[in-house]
Amino acid sequence: MKSTRLIAFTAALSFFLAAAAAHAATISGTVTDKTTGKPASGDTVVLVNPMTGMSEVARATTDAHGHYSMQNPSSGPALLRAIHQGAEYFIAAPEGSAPGDIAVYDVAAKAPGVHIEADVLEVESDNGQLKVTERYFIHNLSSPPVTQWSKKSFELVLPPDAVLDGVGAQRPSGLPTTVKMDPDGPKGHFSFNFPIQPDDGDKDTLFEIGYHVPYSSGSYTFKSQLSLPSDNLAVLLPKSMSLAGGAGASFTQVPQDPNVQTYLMRNVQPGKEIAFTVSGTGSIPRDQQGQAPQAPDASGQPAAAGGQPGGGIGTPINTPDPLSKYKWWILAAMALLLAAAAAFFLRKPTGAVAAEPSEAGALAASVARSTAAAAYQSPVSAAAKSTALLNALKEELFSLESEKISGAIAPEEYAKQKAALEIVLKRALDKK
Numbered sequence: 387m388k389s390t391r392l393i394a395f396t397a398a399l400s401f402f403l404a405a406a407a408a409h410a411a412t413i414s415g416t417v418t419d420k421t422t423g424k425p426a427s428g429d430t431v432v433l434v435n436p437m438t439g440m441s442e443v444a445r446a447t448t449d450a451h452g453h454y455s456m457q458n459p460s461s462g463p464a465l466l467r468a469i470h471q472g473a474e475y476f477i478a479a480p481e482g483s484a485p486g487d488i489a490v491y492d493v494a495a496k497a498p499g500v501h502i503e504a505d506v507l508e509v510e511s512d513n514g515q516l517k518v519t520e521r522y523f524i525h526n527l528s529s530p531p532v533t534q535w536s537k538k539s540f541e542l543v544l545p546p547d548a549v550l551d552g553v554g555a556q557r558p559s560g561l562p563t564t565v566k567m568d569p570d571g572p573k574g575h576f577s578f579n580f581p582i583q584p585d586d587g588d589k590d591t592l593f594e595i596g597y598h599v600p601y602s603s604g605s606y607t608f609k610s611q612l613s614l615p616s617d618n619l620a621v622l623l624p625k626s627m628s629l630a631g632g633a634g635a636s637f638t639q640v641p642q643d644p645n646v647q648t649y650l651m652r653n654v655q656p657g658k659e660i661a662f663t664v665s666g667t668g669s670i671p672r673d674q675q676g677q678a679p680q681a682p683d684a685s686g687q688p689a690a691a692g693g694q695p696g697g698g699i700g701t702p703i704n705t706p707d708p709l710s711k712y713k714w715w716i717l718a719a720m721a722l723l724l725a726a727a728a729a730f731f732l733r734k735p736t737g738a739v740a741a742e743p744s745e746a747g748a749l750a751a752s753v754a755r756s757t758a759a760a761a762y763q764s765p766v767s768a769a770a771k772s773t774a775l776l777n778a779l780k781e782e783l784f785s786l787e788s789e790k791i792s793g794a795i796a797p798e799e800y801a802k803q804k805a806a807l808e809i810v811l812k813r814a815l816d817k818k
Contacts, residue, residue, distance in 0.1 A: 413479060414455035415486030417448045417468050420584070421530050425452025426490050430469045433458060433479060473535045473581045476559070491584055497534035499527035500582060502616035503590065505654070507608075509623055511667040516601035518548075522593040524582055524614070531584035538570065538577040540593060541613040546574040551596035558586035567595070605665040607632065616654040623647040624668030632661030645671045 413433065419426040431454045433444040443464065444456040458464060464479035470490035480486045501524070508519040522542070526534060555565045555578065567576040582591045599606060610619065621629055621637070629649050631637050637649040654660065795803075 411458045411461070412455060413444075413458050413466070413486050414453065415466075415480070415488060416452045417454065417470070417488045417490055418452055419470070419492065420489050421492035421532050425450070426468075426470055427452060429490065431456070431486075431488070432467045432469070434465050434467060435460060435462065473533050475583075476557075491531055491533040493535050493581075494528075494532045495534070495536040497526060497528040497532045497582070499525070499529065500534050500614060501525055501527075502612060502614050502654075504618040504620060505610075505612060505616050506618075506620045507622065508670065509621060509627070509664055510669045511601055511604075511627070512598075512669070514600070514602045515598045516606050516664070517551075517598045518596070520595045520597075524591045524593065526582050526584045526591065528584060533581045533583050535581040537568070537579045539580050539582050540578040541570060542576055542578075542593075542595070543611045543613075544574045544576065544595070544597060545599050545608065546572075547599050548574065548597040549599070551598060552594075553596075554594045555580050556592040556594075557581075558583055558589040558591060604667065605663060607661060607663045610660045610662070611658070612654055612656050614656050616656075617652065619651040619654045619660065621649045621662065621664075622670065623649070623664060624666075624670050626668030627664055627666035630663045630665075632663060634658055634660045635662045637662065 417426040429448045446454040446456040468475045468488040471493040503523045570577040640648045
């Protein structure tokens with residue numbers, strides 16, 4: 387009897403092992419050093435699974451030709467992470483027999499050609515507080531291309547009394563992630579340990595910081611200071627609020643939007659303090675933020691609803707439009723945020739662990755940032771948008787696990803955010 391059971395057990399085990407082997411797929415590709423134009427030999431490539439706590443599934447090292455190969459035992463979604471000179475580069479693991487080619491760059495603490503294209507502050511009041519969302523669009527035009535990466539890849543100065551609400555970053559590849567800012571010197575001074583990769587076409591690196599400051603007096607003076615030269619510094623305000631320039635400030639009001647004020651200052655030099663005071667109360671109209679961008683028309687300007695140029699939130703004829711790229715990007719984010727939040731709250735699976743609204747909102751906002759940027763730059767198919775959404779969710783899970791490992795997030799907060807992300811990721815997978 388024991389012999390019969392042993393034979394049956396062995397047969398069953400062999401069956402399952404054979405099934406697992408048949409299910410496993412080979413992932414292979416080439417890692418190329420875009421700085422030298424040569425294969426990147428000796429780099430580590432890691433396959434991680436977002437559905438099992440971003441655990442490592444497989445690992446390989448590139449050979450002299452930059453080639454790697456590994457077995458993926460699961461057919462589920464996964465990410466590939468290449469590590470080159472300490473900096474990390476990500477792509478979604480390919481499906482089927484598609485190659486998993488990864489581009490990497492050499493690393494420099496300070497790369498030539500790195501500058502801020504625009505520092506955009508969106509400011510509004512809310513119950514005795516001034517809410518600020520600040521976005522830095524950073525170009526890396528180094529030649530040959532190198533990644534700027536160190537413990538102080540990007541430094542910034544916030545008001546000393548600012549309370550952080552959220553921090554995020556986005557690589558030129560379009561994958562958003564939550565990141566950590568490290569205190570750096572006097573109060574309000576921070577730095578990012580985050581790689582600023584070379585631009586990918588017209589896609590650059592984005593840093594986004596949400597914070598609030600006390601506003602009981604109805605007036606607040608900012609003293610902005612940039613660590614890199616900036617082509618543009620822009621402040622967006624509701625029509626009911628006003629801005630007055632102080633020392634070192636020379637703002638020009640740009641008539642872009644009849645419902646939002648845009649103040650613009652050009653050619654801001656690093657280290658120079660720029661003071662400006664905002665006063666009044668009000669919120670940026672949400673019906674304006676809810677309008678998605680249209681594809682540019684033949685002249686390069688966004689088309690109006692219905693495909694007709696010159697309508698919607700357009701720019702007056704013959705008026706310079708230096709911020710249209712960022713305005714459309716910001717307005718589109720709210721529409722996608724609302725759509726993602728609605729899908730999460732109204733259609734979540736029965737019996738699923740409910741996440742707190744704050745976690746779901748943060749997730750939706752992160753996804754919205756990625757999808758909105760891609761939607762403006764070029765029309766894409768529904769399948770491509772679905773893939774971009776899935777990649778963003780997987781990247782967010784990876785970031786969350788990284789924060790857990792580094793101790794940057796409390797266990798209870800980790801559990802809440804993990805539950806919210808897994809629910810939305812499961813829904814995204816069900817729709818693929």
